Amino acid sequence: MSYTSVREFTPYDGKDVVLEERLKMAVATMSKHGSNSMLFKVIIGDRAGDYEIYNWYETVSAGVKSMTSYSNDPDMQAIQAMRAADPIAEIRGPWVGRVIHNNTMGDARMVSVHRDYAVARSDVPKMMELIPDLQKITDSLNTELAVGVPFIAEDHQMMRVVYRFKDLAHWGESVDAIANNSDFASLVEKANEIGVLAHSRVLTKLV
Numbered sequence: 147m148s149y150t151s152v153r154e155f156t157p158y159d160g161k162d163v164v165l166e167e168r169l170k171m172a173v174a175t176m177s178k179h180g181s182n183s184m185l186f187k188v189i190i191g192d193r194a195g196d197y198e199i200y201n202w203y204e205t206v207s208a209g210v211k212s213m214t215s216y217s218n219d220p221d222m223q224a225i226q227a228m229r230a231a232d233p234i235a236e237i238r239g240p241w242v243g244r245v246i247h248n249n250t251m252g253d254a255r256m257v258s259v260h261r262d263y264a265v266a267r268s269d270v271p272k273m274m275e276l277i278p279d280l281q282k283i284t285d286s287l288n289t290e291l292a293v294g295v296p297f298i299a300e301d302h303q304m305m306r307v308v309y310r311f312k313d314l315a316h317w318g319e320s321v322d323a324i325a326n327n328s329d330f331a332s333l334v335e336k337a338n339e340i341g342v343l344a345h346s347r348v349l350t351k352l353v
Contacts, residue, residue, distance in 0.1 A: 152241050154197075173353055186200065188348070261345050294308070
């Protein structure tokens, strides 16, 4: 099990380039202080055009230590001063998720797909019963699979299924490969009986 803090940014009109540069600076600063920090941009689907920073930690205490450290870094304080003087985005978070399943292939993954289900917490174990069969399908496509639920957040009904691909071409090929896959269709039907697919998006990794 691990934890992820998530910050979401909706840039004001015409401020994408400036925001992206600031967020790259923030990720570099966070990474200096023990955060496994990455920056993504949503390119398709829910909140297309948004940016998201993800920080991964093995424990909550590790996350708190890192956040305390980078918050006191002069570089981060300079970024916060720029934000105060010239706001360029709507900011949400951080909220914290708990990663309850994570399969990685060990190579670079530049594209992620999020499928967010509305699931009662009591039904999370039922959804997780589907994961072994889903893992077999994603393994056959050389696709990484992860599942997370909120730990400290506004929406505790959300369950996020994450698929990670090498690039957009790999994503497209994988989607085409499962378009007529009856096993995958059956798993989706079972998932829809337990929860409701609320949001989906495609993200590309920037740093």
